[in-house]
Amino acid sequence: MQREEILPLSIIVHIDRFSLSKDLQLEALQEFKELCLSSGTEVMAEVSGKIDRPSPNFFIKQGKLEEIKELVRSHKAHLVIFNNDLTPSQERNLEKFLGTRVLDRTSLILDIFATRASSHIGKLQVELAQLTHLSTRLVRGWSHLERQKGGIGLRGPGETQLETDRRLIGHRIKNLKKRLDRAHNQKEVNRYARRKGKEQVVALVGYTNAGKTTLFNYLTQNNLYAADKPFATLDSVTRRNDMPQLRNVLFSDTVGFISNLPTQLVESFKATLDDLSSADLLLHVVDISDKDHRFKVNEVDKILKDLGLSEKPCIRVNNKCDKLDILDLEDHSKNSHNQIWLSSITHEGFDSLFEAINFNLKGKINSNWISLSSDLGWLRAELYSTGGVLEERISEEGLIELHLESYQNDLIKLLDVEGFTLISNKQTQEAI
Numbered sequence: 001m002q003r004e005e006i007l008p009l010s011i012i013v014h015i016d017r018f019s020l021s022k023d024l025q026l027e028a029l030q031e032f033k034e035l036c037l038s039s040g041t042e043v044m045a046e047v048s049g050k051i052d053r054p055s056p057n058f059f060i061k062q063g064k065l066e067e068i069k070e071l072v073r074s075h076k077a078h079l080v081i082f083n084n085d086l087t088p089s090q091e092r093n094l095e096k097f098l099g100t101r102v103l104d105r106t107s108l109i110l111d112i113f114a115t116r117a118s119s120h121i122g123k124l125q126v127e128l129a130q131l132t133h134l135s136t137r138l139v140r141g142w143s144h145l146e147r148q149k150g151g152i153g154l155r156g157p158g159e160t161q162l163e164t165d166r167r168l169i170g171h172r173i174k175n176l177k178k179r180l181d182r183a184h185n186q187k188e189v190n191r192y193a194r195r196k197g198k199e200q201v202v203a204l205v206g207y208t209n210a211g212k213t214t215l216f217n218y219l220t221q222n223n224l225y226a227a228d229k230p231f232a233t234l235d236s237v238t239r240r241n242d243m244p245q246l247r248n249v250l251f252s253d254t255v256g257f258i259s260n261l262p263t264q265l266v267e268s269f270k271a272t273l274d275d276l277s278s279a280d281l282l283l284h285v286v287d288i289s290d291k292d293h294r295f296k297v298n299e300v301d302k303i304l305k306d307l308g309l310s311e312k313p314c315i316r317v318n319n320k321c322d323k324l325d326i327l328d329l330e331d332h333s334k335n336s337h338n339q340i341w342l343s344s345i346t347h348e349g350f351d352s353l354f355e356a357i358n359f360n361l362k363g364k365i366n367s368n369w370i371s372l373s374s375d376l377g378w379l380r381a382e383l384y385s386t387g388g389v390l391e392e393r394i395s396e397e398g399l400i401e402l403h404l405e406s407y408q409n410d411l412i413k414l415l416d417v418e419g420f421t422l423i424s425n426k427q428t429q430e431a432i
């Protein structure tokens, strides 16, 4: 379908409906402005205000309406963008009164997504979101379409144009869903292949612009697109870890979240976000230098809860520490297994991240004496290759005994191997 074109000169309007504090209101306006700029429009003026109850006809009150009209006139603006969701009739009434195009927040975000989607799945998802958005508008009253007769060859017998439009959109939505399912089944196969192997998946999640892709690129030595603008990433990508401190780990980079994410987007991206449910561990990446980070952390937590991911093991990664005055990032008193501090640009603080990831995926490190039966020479070699063997001796019965340092979960797996016996220590055995 055709993308709505955003014209260059715009007036942006932020109407607060929830009585936010002055600071939060300014932040919301700033974020909205960045969204508008990144969609490729020039912002000529900003209007903000507050309402308790939106007017059904115009959303805003008469005074604001006049103020915006005057700004449109003096700046010769082509477009008024609202940081709110408008009903189709409010949008139409506003367009008529102001004599310009009017976009609401959902249309704006959909528009940005449409320009950024590059992969096959990404494009399908955005089109599905746009069509779903459009179809609600059709149902809720695009009565003018009914007057557009003459679509020869398009209409079924006795249908009005509105019915035809709905039917065509309905078909297209169904078709898109089918194609998306197929594309995801293909990914499902890949996921199954991974499950059969030894690999574990660590997914990066977080608010848009937190630095997920920059962190991902370092961990996997990739070169995906990262940029100082919202929604730089739209497609989830999974790649093998490239850090020697981690073994058998895959990292997934995902689309960033934003507050008031349009429902159509969440629905359409559900399949992509569903990938998160198969992850073994989440890294919640936070831009700790952003003074609004607490609000953003809450928004991300809310979305994770909606997606049923609250119970998933999660490490909070406070990123962009280089922008703050934190002297020693390796100071472990600040770090724990579920919260660490680092900089994806200077690469400080990563030892703590590796430790936390290993702890979450594999449990504690223990050292134990174990014995191997004579046919387990291959396992002895494998254990040596992990670097975990501290000492070796031969028992009185002639068995190989190794003093082994290993992660608890690895050790549990080894206990299934016939001929592998744990000799010590009592404490570990109880823990297992």
Ligand SMILES: Nc1nc2c(ncn2[C@@H]2O[C@H](COP(=O)(O)OP(=O)(O)OP(=O)(O)O)[C@@H](O)[C@H]2O)c(=O)[nH]1
Residues within 6 Å of the ligand: 206, 207, 208, 209, 210, 211, 212, 213, 214, 215, 225, 226, 227, 228, 229, 230, 231, 232, 233, 234, 254, 255, 256, 257, 319, 320, 321, 322, 323, 342, 343, 344, 345, 346
């Ligand atoms: N100073 C500093 N800048 C960083 C750091 N990590 C990322 N950035 C910058 O932050 C901006 C956003 O980074 P991305 O990696 O694209 O962020 P993202 O979370 O992937 O964003 P979306 O894909 O839009 O959700 C870029 O300009 C990065 O260079 C960091 O540790 N320190």
Ligand SMILES: [Mg+2]
Residues within 6 Å of the ligand: 212, 213, 214, 225, 226, 232, 233, 253, 254, 256
């Ligand atoms: Mg990204």
